[in-house]
Amino acid sequence: MDLDVAVRTASPEQDVRKSTRKEWLSVFAVALGAFSLVTTEFLPVGLLPEVARTLDVSLGSSGLMITAPGMIATMAAPTILIGTREADRRSVMLALSGLLFLSNLAAAIAPNFLVLLIARALLGICLGGFWTVALATSGSLVRAQDSSRAMSIVFSAVTAATVIGVPLGTYFGSISTWRASFVATAVLVAIAFVGQLVFLPSLVPQSRQTWSAIRSALVSRGTLLSLIATALIIASHLAAYTYIAPFLINSVGMPPLSIPWVLLGFGAIGFIANLSAPSFLARNAFGVYLTLVVLFAACFLALPFTAGSLVTTLIILVVWAVCNGAVLLGMNSWVLRRSPEHAEAASALFVSTVQIGIAFGAISGGAVVDVFGVPANFVLALLLAALTALPLIAERSKL
Incomplete structure (x- = not known):
């Protein structure tokens, strides 16, 4: 992961100051993005039988909803690491969140399984970009003494998605439709996007991979x-x-x-x-x-x-x-x-x-x-x- 991100040059006096409320809000905006990303990735696990029935595909074929984003993310991770080595991390984060929103929306309205797989492929780009860029920025959003805590908040959001996000998405789909689960996740992404737009500072990468x-x-x-x-x-x-x-x-x-x-x-x-x-x-x-x-x-x-x-x-x-x-x-x-x-x-x-x-x-x-x-x-x-x-x-x- 691109762990060297310089947000601003701070004087020794600034280094000892506590992180501001806005800085912590930027961490939570990234954490919410992480939560919605991981929820989107594994949401199909609880929805496969209904998706297979609705779109008239075999149960085994419906598993491609998990495979497609993984295959794309495999190529996206190193490519985005190199391709964005000079890009402002704020811009990269916003672009990834916007793409994640489109992925969920496209999945929710997909008329057939092919369109659904294309939507999941867009998710793969987000996955590759997130794990190589977004997680790494969290420690740079706050003062140096708070960086470990900030990173732990984002990692906790990733874990919480598997604990809360995926089961809730599955439950929502079981009492409504699987499409409604993707709509609900898209709403979460939209909230995260607005939070990142408002609170994220400019994040200039320090190293060049x-x-x-x-x-x-x-x-x-x-x-x-x-x-x-x-x-x-x-x-x-x-x-x-x-x-x-x-x-x-x-x-x-x-x-x-x-x-x-x-x-x-x-x-x-x-x-x-x-x-x-x-x-x-x-x-x-x-x-x-x-x-x-x-x-x-x-x-x-x-x-x-x-x-x-x-x-x-x-x-x-x-x-x-x-x-x-x-x-x-x-x-x-x-x-x-x-x-x-x-x-x-x-x-x-x-x-x-x-x-x-x-x-x-x-x-x-x-x-x-x-x-x-x-x-x-x-x-x-x-x-x-x-x-x-x-x-x-x-x-x-x-x-």
Whole structure:
């Protein structure tokens, strides 16, 4: 991520002053944008059955709603990092928020599945730009002593989107239509856009990223292995999670109106796990990575055989949620541990890799679902999780 952003040159006297209300409001405007972005990205997870029925596509094909933005974001992350290296971050943020609004609006009025996928592709550009630019600006919006708190607010908004935004969007769609969920998210984006327009200051980038820095990070053996592990474990999770709603409805027998509450609980548990993960990573990073791989695999192995027991299924979902809460932070920590000299370029590569994992997991999962049905999808997720052990073992002595 482009972490070096200079907002203004401050004198020593200014450095000790508290951040102003307007500066904090600018942080919350970015945080609201983050919340609406992540909500938009994963909103289809709870809406796939209804979208597939309404637009007359297969359940597996509807998973392209997750795949399309991931594929575009993979290319957009490094491209936007390089292409906007001299651009005012305020202008970039506003452009991304405006594009996100158009994406949600286009999805809401899409007359067919092709138009819906185009709308989701626009989201992919926003994803790539956000993770490489917007998150990095948050620490520069306030005084130096408050930068960590500002960044934590934005990261908390990202996590909150999975805890609150996606389940609420799913619930809204279940009592109305899936189109209404995208309209509601578009309203959130519009509010964030106005907040950014009013409160964001000029944000001039201090560093100038190049393609050579990204290539240098990529050719490093340690960085490459950590990125491969990231792609595999994220693909494993998304192959299963993308189709969790139809699994719970059709295989477990849960009523559709209960799905938002399950997703809410899943996100809440993940949020707690996210907060707890840093202390464990600091003590035994390899142990955390190994535990994640083993538990992910165990969950995916067990779920197809426990569909007849609601209690057992929910227990497994709790374990899965804990893993999901820790996985992004854990994998990002692994990537940065192995490429400290190319931290910014490695972060951009990490963003692209996560999106590759999301795209591959969703599209491969969709293919399996269309041919073999939803329960068979967990076999694919199990295989991908097991493959993650290979780069982990190869890097054991370095972690």
